[in-house]
Amino acid sequence: MARRDTGTDDPRVRVRPGKGSRPRTKQRPAHADAHHGTVTRIDRGHYRIHLERAALTEDGSGDITAMKARELGRGKVVVGDRVAVVGDVSGRKDTLARMVRVEQRRTLLRRSAEDGDAAGTERPVVANADLLVIVTSVASPEPRPRMIDRYLVAAYDAGMEPLLVLTKSDLADAAGLLALYEPLGVRSVSTRLDPSSRAEASRARGDGVEAVREVIGGRTSVFVGHSGVGKSTLINALVPGADRVTGHVNEVTGRGRHTSTNLQALELPGGGWVIDTPGVRSFGVSHVSSTDVLRGFPDLAEVAEDCPRGCTHEQGVLDCALDAWWGAAGLDGAERGLRRSRVDSFRRLLAPSLEAEDPVPSTHRKEWE
Numbered sequence: 001m002a003r004r005d006t007g008t009d010d011p012r013v014r015v016r017p018g019k020g021s022r023p024r025t026k027q028r029p030a031h032a033d034a035h036h037g038t039v040t041r042i043d044r045g046h047y048r049i050h051l052e053r054a055a056l057t058e059d060g061s062g063d064i065t066a067m068k069a070r071e072l073g074r075g076k077v078v079v080g081d082r083v084a085v086v087g088d089v090s091g092r093k094d095t096l097a098r099m100v101r102v103e104q105r106r107t108l109l110r111r112s113a114e115d116g117d118a119a120g121t122e123r124p125v126v127a128n129a130d131l132l133v134i135v136t137s138v139a140s141p142e143p144r145p146r147m148i149d150r151y152l153v154a155a156y157d158a159g160m161e162p163l164l165v166l167t168k169s170d171l172a173d174a175a176g177l178l179a180l181y182e183p184l185g186v187r188s189v190s191t192r193l194d195p196s197s198r199a200e201a202s203r204a205r206g207d208g209v210e211a212v213r214e215v216i217g218g219r220t221s222v223f224v225g226h227s228g229v230g231k232s233t234l235i236n237a238l239v240p241g242a243d244r245v246t247g248h249v250n251e252v253t254g255r256g257r258h259t260s261t262n263l264q265a266l267e268l269p270g271g272g273w274v275i276d277t278p279g280v281r282s283f284g285v286s287h288v289s290s291t292d293v294l295r296g297f298p299d300l301a302e303v304a305e306d307c308p309r310g311c312t313h314e315q316g317v318l319d320c321a322l323d324a325w326w327g328a329a330g331l332d333g334a335e336r337g338l339r340r341s342r343v344d345s346f347r348r349l350l351a352p353s354l355e356a357e358d359p360v361p362s363t364h365r366k367e368w369e
């Protein structure tokens, strides 16, 4: 490294300024006059943005549409990103502002592609969200603990807090699932909404809605879970006028889902945002390192403290404490089964190649790209 201090007072020795302090004449001015907002929806290169100062728009809603300025490069902008925009921010029909900057992300939910050419590629999904609301129905469709585990891993990796919402508790008992996840420190709520009621008010009063509202109020939450578990129904109960399309959808074609096919941030009355997601059948976490995967399994993390140094915890490695744990003498059958399924679930996430159980139909995959 060149030393810039010549150690002399001789005026003939010129100390040139370092690169960092050279005036950046080539760079554009930093758009000091830009306005700030949050991306709420993305539709084929058009970014819907909610401005911090809603009064800037003609109708006072704060909602405008923008395009990415070329200077932003190819980096992906996602829902939840805080951005700076210049140009026409009137929000009038057919006007487009220019997005010139993306602020540093506080949290980032990511998923990785699991099949096809892009397998293993990591994709940003939502930025700056606080909560990952993992929605699982207790019946119809059947709950899948492995899916929950995967979402927990994704939440911790993203820097988000998980909230488990067990829907359709009118159809089956939620106690079993609650007993599985509550000891892990995962906050959970069970809900039952009356899907037959067309009246928004009566759905909004369904059991558990208030409890969910209490947790998500004032924060930004991403609702994830299989198609059909009741995400949109719940969001409609939480956000009056959200008007998310609900009901049976064709798993293969994804038809009949219109507004549900895109990620969209909706403002909560009283503050906060909820982001509905299309019902993906899988949510890859192969981008998460094994240490970070373990954070999604706090019960196992404790056990793994007894592993030999550098243990990968994979199936078949020598002396992994996880094997001793589920194989311990004196366990009754149920307890052993439970421990074994926890270890299996964890190991599946370590070895994504074994995860073919839930391929994402290509029509669904597109919605997330």
Ligand SMILES: Nc1nc2c(ncn2[C@@H]2O[C@H](COP(=O)(O)OP(=O)(O)O)[C@@H](O)[C@H]2O)c(=O)[nH]1
Pocket: 167, 168, 169, 170, 171, 191, 192, 193, 194, 195, 196, 225, 226, 227, 228, 229, 230, 231, 232, 233, 234, 245, 246, 247, 248, 260, 279
């Ligand atoms: N029995 C019962 N059905 C529900 C409940 N919540 C939602 N549903 C129904 O489940 C189906 C799927 O709901 P939807 O909100 O579209 O699920 P999404 O795909 O996760 O957005 C719809 O027919 C809803 O009416 C509930 O609490 N109990």
Ligand SMILES: [Mg+2]
Pocket: 231, 232, 233, 244, 245, 246, 260, 277, 278, 279
């Ligand atoms: Mg939906």
Ligand SMILES: [Zn+2]
Pocket: 304, 307, 308, 311, 312, 313, 314, 319, 320, 321, 322
């Ligand atoms: Zn181990």
